[in-house]
Amino acid sequence: MLNAALDKARAGQRLSRTDALALYTEAPTHVLGRLADAARARRHPDRVVTYIIDRNVNYTNVCVARCNFCAFYREVGASEGYVLGFDEIFRKIDETIAVGGGQLLLQGGHNPDLPISWYEDLFRAVKSRYPDFKLHALSPPEVLHISRMAQLPVPAVIDRLIAAGLDSIPGGGAEILVDRVRKLLHCYGKATADEWLGVMRHAHMAGLRTTATMMYGTVETLEERLEHMFRLRDLQDETGGFTAFITWSFQPDHTELGRDHGVTQEATGIDYLRTLATARLVLDNFDNLQSSWVTQGGKVGQLSLLFGANDMGSVMIEENVVRAAGAAYCMDELEIVRNVEDAGFAAKRRNMHYEILGDPIFRERDVPRMLSLAKARAEGDTHVPAELLNYEARSRAGRAARGQ
Numbered sequence: 001m002l003n004a005a006l007d008k009a010r011a012g013q014r015l016s017r018t019d020a021l022a023l024y025t026e027a028p029t030h031v032l033g034r035l036a037d038a039a040r041a042r043r044h045p046d047r048v049v050t051y052i053i054d055r056n057v058n059y060t061n062v063c064v065a066r067c068n069f070c071a072f073y074r075e076v077g078a079s080e081g082y083v084l085g086f087d088e089i090f091r092k093i094d095e096t097i098a099v100g101g102g103q104l105l106l107q108g109g110h111n112p113d114l115p116i117s118w119y120e121d122l123f124r125a126v127k128s129r130y131p132d133f134k135l136h137a138l139s140p141p142e143v144l145h146i147s148r149m150a151q152l153p154v155p156a157v158i159d160r161l162i163a164a165g166l167d168s169i170p171g172g173g174a175e176i177l178v179d180r181v182r183k184l185l186h187c188y189g190k191a192t193a194d195e196w197l198g199v200m201r202h203a204h205m206a207g208l209r210t211t212a213t214m215m216y217g218t219v220e221t222l223e224e225r226l227e228h229m230f231r232l233r234d235l236q237d238e239t240g241g242f243t244a245f246i247t248w249s250f251q252p253d254h255t256e257l258g259r260d261h262g263v264t265q266e267a268t269g270i271d272y273l274r275t276l277a278t279a280r281l282v283l284d285n286f287d288n289l290q291s292s293w294v295t296q297g298g299k300v301g302q303l304s305l306l307f308g309a310n311d312m313g314s315v316m317i318e319e320n321v322v323r324a325a326g327a328a329y330c331m332d333e334l335e336i337v338r339n340v341e342d343a344g345f346a347a348k349r350r351n352m353h354y355e356i357l358g359d360p361i362f363r364e365r366d367v368p369r370m371l372s373l374a375k376a377r378a379e380g381d382t383h384v385p386a387e388l389l390n391y392e393a394r395s396r397a398g399r400a401a402r403g404q
């Protein structure tokens, strides 16, 4: 079984589920790495590794989904709950532009007190102030949440968000696209596997490009990790709309899953590299695989370039979600480029469509170094943005806070 799978992988042939499982479970790690590196080289023979300068902004941490692997969310009415004001978001955009960035990765909790008009007004306000700035925003479960709140079908929500300025959709909230796992992680309600894929299908049909993600290392089996990859491969065959695949391991600190269900250990670096390499071999219709150095650290992130990754993801300016669960790795552009070049690749800046924008920006002009991660908001800042009063809240706590 293993030999047949190895032969197919060496020849660059499409792998079956049986092939992938044999490679994942039986191939020595260095062999898996070499196969993935060869597959990467077939798609990217120029030895270029890309990265993007953007900012990861979480517009709210208030969430009704309550996934048990999440340390980021706060319940409706909690004192630590926040919604960023438009002015705060503009400031973050200004800071992003100052270090050469051109995009926000904008995601947040499922806040019942933000109607679709809040998102539309925010997007319009961003586009009118910063016409060329890109909004990579709202993962599929957020789109579903907005569609349920607005009682509108998903395609109509996507069309309205595009009209307001949405440029592309991040692949968050996929976790593992198998409903048995999603029920155990309390994320089946926010989006079933079919619903997640359905939002992406609609987005691709509407002309948006999106990414795809996988969070592994909770309660899933290896077969279920592979099933996730095969479901993505099937949709990519159908639409071709995914630009990249990003995988990372569950971060257990401060999560209900870690605290109450005993999933306290993070997957190891070898597990990460084997998972990444297997994904490169299975996802033969994905051009780009990102290194998740934010969760794995810079050194494993660098090694991932030899296990199938061709992209270092984003220069990290701000991070709130995985930091809440214990991971706080930070690399600015200079550090990312140092790691890429030391691994024997040329580093190039890109946009969300993976079009090359140029060489590292710090070689063109002075940019401030970003050696610590910014947060969504300063500790203890609980102010309620003025414009929120213009939107009708649905929760009792939200109505009380807005005097409605």
Ligand code: SF4
Residues within 6 Å of the ligand: 063, 064, 065, 066, 067, 070, 071, 072, 073, 108, 109, 110, 141, 190
């Ligand atoms: S992962 Fe997202 S949807 Fe789930 S609880 Fe956290 S913020 Fe809410």
